[in-house]
Amino acid sequence: MALQRTFAIIKPRAIKNGHVGEIISAIEREGFTLHGLRMVHLNKELIKGFYLEHVHKTFYSELEESMLEGPVLLMVIEGEDAILRWREIMGVTDPAKAAPGTLRRKFGDDLTRNAVHGSDAASTAEREVHHFFSAFDLV
Ligand code: UDP
Ligand code: MG
Numbered sequence: 001m002a003l004q005r006t007f008a009i010i011k012p013r014a015i016k017n018g019h020v021g022e023i024i025s026a027i028e029r030e031g032f033t034l035h036g037l038r039m040v041h042l043n044k045e046l047i048k049g050f051y052l053e054h055v056h057k058t059f060y061s062e063l064e065e066s067m068l069e070g071p072v073l074l075m076v077i078e079g080e081d082a083i084l085r086w087r088e089i090m091g092v093t094d095p096a097k098a099a100p101g102t103l104r105r106k107f108g109d110d111l112t113r114n115a116v117h118g119s120d121a122a123s124t125a126e127r128e129v130h131h132f133f134s135a136f137d138l139v
Pocket of ligand 1: 054059062063092093111112113114117118120
């Protein structure tokens with residue numbers, strides 16, 4: 001597998017809870033490198049464009065609310081097989097079901113406020129990176 005880039009978010013509650021340093025440490029410890037990093041307070045329009053596939057789901061309003069709770073950290077990270085490996089390091093969506101040692105298990109509060117995001121496929125990563133970063137922002 002070649003070097004790959006994926007898109008990651010540290011979600012508002014994880015920032016509020018003081019887990020930024022530990023999450024970025026995990027990224028570096030796992031051998032990823034950072035190629036984009038941006039802190040923003042999202043708005044409804046940006047969230048809707050990002051979570052397009054979930055807009056009509058029953059949990060969307062809670063998801064939206066959780067993403068508006070405070071600023072997020074948007075990141076582009078690179079490594080071997082980065083998309084799949086970052087998903088493994090995060091753990092499954094629900095922190096209660098995520099494996100011990102995963103970021104969602106360690107730092108997630110609940111199913112919605114689950115600390116981190118990661119793209120699920122190459123095409124998704126491409127779309128998500130460019131939803132938030134211009135070529136000028138990426139190194
Ligand atoms: N989510 C939620 N309730 C659900 C499923 C998902 O609040 O029943 C939230 C959760 O924050 C999750 C995000 O919506 O990370 C996107 O859902 P997805 O199924 O894509 O999970 P992910 O890819 O983040 O593991
Ligand atoms: Mg997803």
